[in-house]
Amino acid sequence: MSPLSGAGVVEQLLEVVADTADGRLPEVARACLAALGSQLRALKAQILGFDRRIIAWHRSNATSKRLDAIPGVGPALATALVASIADPKAFRSGRDFSAWVGLVPKQNSSGGKDKLGSISKQGDLYLRSLFTARALAVIRYAKIHGTGHRPWLTGLLTRRPTKVAAIALANKIARMAWAMMARGERYREPVALAA
Numbered sequence: 001m002s003p004l005s006g007a008g009v010v011e012q013l014l015e016v017v018a019d020t021a022d023g024r025l026p027e028v029a030r031a032c033l034a035a036l037g038s039q040l041r042a043l044k045a046q047i048l049g050f051d052r053r054i055i056a057w058h059r060s061n062a063t064s065k066r067l068d069a070i071p072g073v074g075p076a077l078a079t080a081l082v083a084s085i086a087d088p089k090a091f092r093s094g095r096d097f098s099a100w101v102g103l104v105p106k107q108n109s110s111g112g113k114d115k116l117g118s119i120s121k122q123g124d125l126y127l128r129s130l131f132t133a134r135a136l137a138v139i140r141y142a143k144i145h146g147t148g149h150r151p152w153l154t155g156l157l158t159r160r161p162t163k164v165a166a167i168a169l170a171n172k173i174a175r176m177a178w179a180m181m182a183r184g185e186r187y188r189e190p191v192a193l194a195a
Helices: 007-018 027-060 062-068 075-084 094-101 125-145 151-159 162-183
Strands: 105-110 113-119
Touching: 007 027, 027 062, 027 075, 062 075, 062 162, 075 125, 075 162, 094 125, 094 162, 125 151, 125 162, 151 162
Parallel strands: none
Antiparallel strands: 105 113
């Protein structure tokens, strides 16, 4: 990222707005930008407060803490799952749960041949976006640090583009999360993949 992009530029602009001796801004623009800047700071403070409350709730909830142990699931996804799924046994299987989230490929079968299409994108958009973002983070980490202890992921990344692999990994994480919630189990590293 260049030094003139993102939050750094906003902070620099707010410094210019706050400096009344700086003549680069007309007073009307300064007043408008100062109001927007104070709203931005208030919003940042609110978000930080909500983040702290979510983390505190996450630490107090046994199911959320168990889900956090799955590689690729953090406090945000764990708390969202616990808050969204009142009864995980309402789903017959991990596949049904994953389909509810919208991470399962559409099936078009004809003449005994199964054809899988793109994901359905039905279901909970927020959970699906969290699962996908966390899967992309796992893939990014694996590309930097290697995937030797995860042969399934290594093979997938050699066969498929990153975003397709991310959806497959998100599907797998969703199924693991459902199994842990439905059975009340803790995460166990798969024996075949243990380092």
